[in-house]
Amino acid sequence: MLDVHGGYHVAEAPHALTLGVEAPVQMRGPGELALRVTHHYRIIEAEGARGPWKASSVGYLYALDDAQSREVLAYHWHPEGRGGKAHPHLHLGEGALIGHERLKGAHLATGRVALESLLRCAIAELGVEPLREDWREVLDASERRFEEWRTWPSPAS
């Protein structure tokens, strides 16, 4: 269940979408990975096809934890946050069992990451078992909409 905190009004503080922040969502598969999602957005005025109002993403934290609740990886983007790095980045956590000491806590630069990309990776490469056979079509369709309507990086042509 995706929780919507705030809704659809103009506000100084961003609104938030959350999934699994109280108890990470356990996903089927040998890796016993669990998902946490926090996504920030604001309602802003916009022009043209995006207007007159649009939801503008202003931050995210997408994370996978292992069965011991250790963070395996986390995609961060929190440009408005106090401290930390403003650019989108990836953390490899304790659950990733990284042997290179300097990688622990490092901010590995990424572009803007869609949640669909993380879910696709979890299924295709990390052994998570999808709940539906058409998972690839669902994620592809959702990510195409994201790429079409985003304002940064530039919309996909």
Place this chain on the structure above:
Amino acid sequence: MNPVTQIAPEHYRTAEESREVFDRATHRYLGMSGDEFVAAWDAGEFEDVERPEVAQVVMLLPLVGRS
């Protein structure tokens, strides 16, 4: 099957429910209440905001009208 336009059903939380979620999250990740976290945050007591537990809670500040 859900339509392709929706990956997961959504639930609209009231402000009070959001505050309760925040409070449970601060207990889970940092062993303190939501109010205790906000007070400590405002006092600048969290230096490593990228520590996984802190980062998760900081990202939940909008649940209590903060950013």
